[in-house]
Amino acid sequence: MTRTVRRTAWLLALLPMVAAAGGTARSELNEVLRAKADANHGAQLFAQCAACHGADGNGETRGSAPRIAGQHYRVLAKQIVDFRHGKRWDFRMEGMADQHHLAGAQDIADVAVYVAGLTRPGKRGIGSGEFAEEGRRIYAAGCESCHGREAEGDPVRGVPRLAGQHYSYLVRQMYDAVDGRRPALPRLHSQRITPLDFQQVRAVADYLARIGWQPNEPGE
Numbered sequence: 001m002t003r004t005v006r007r008t009a010w011l012l013a014l015l016p017m018v019a020a021a022g023g024t025a026r027s028e029l030n031e032v033l034r035a036k037a038d039a040n041h042g043a044q045l046f047a048q049c050a051a052c053h054g055a056d057g058n059g060e061t062r063g064s065a066p067r068i069a070g071q072h073y074r075v076l077a078k079q080i081v082d083f084r085h086g087k088r089w090d091f092r093m094e095g096m097a098d099q100h101h102l103a104g105a106q107d108i109a110d111v112a113v114y115v116a117g118l119t120r121p122g123k124r125g126i127g128s129g130e131f132a133e134e135g136r137r138i139y140a141a142g143c144e145s146c147h148g149r150e151a152e153g154d155p156v157r158g159v160p161r162l163a164g165q166h167y168s169y170l171v172r173q174m175y176d177a178v179d180g181r182r183p184a185l186p187r188l189h190s191q192r193i194t195p196l197d198f199q200q201v202r203a204v205a206d207y208l209a210r211i212g213w214q215p216n217e218p219g220e
Helices: 003-034 039-046 073-084 091-096 105-116 132-142 167-178 187-193 198-210
Strands: none
Touching: 003 073, 003 105, 039 105, 073 091, 073 105, 132 198, 167 187, 167 198
């Protein structure tokens, strides 16, 4: 048996498991969205997330942890579920999203609703500003139709808010999308990001990070 044949057979063997994981994830997300979320309990659960995301949910300006405060509830819930079921990869989040830390759908709903209600003060990571205007044009042409004119996202459809997210985190996520490290993302993302060169990726990230930013606002 050739190496190609063996690899094909191995991938085919994995397909039922991948499909099962996807079905389980969808089932759990639906259960989360049906739950009556308790923000007070969510605040208690979030204490174990603060080491990376900060007590205010504003993450780390250099991009190692995203700004999640004020993100849409449905988006937060889906990302937690994806980490639990191998549909999104990050060793820290995969560990923190497991059943030891979040026992089930109710816990996920509670922590997600608490984070969604947090305000967004504090520093944000931004780029040099040199290419931000180019980023605005690229975003308007390729991203605005889904993520909104001001990158506000859509809470009903579960489209994430990108405005004000840390620059370095956005750069990393765009490359992760192209490299296949965000398997749950629709292919449209990689299709639209792949043609961009490094300067253009940085331009889009810097534009998004700066939306709503004022010159006297802390930033790095």
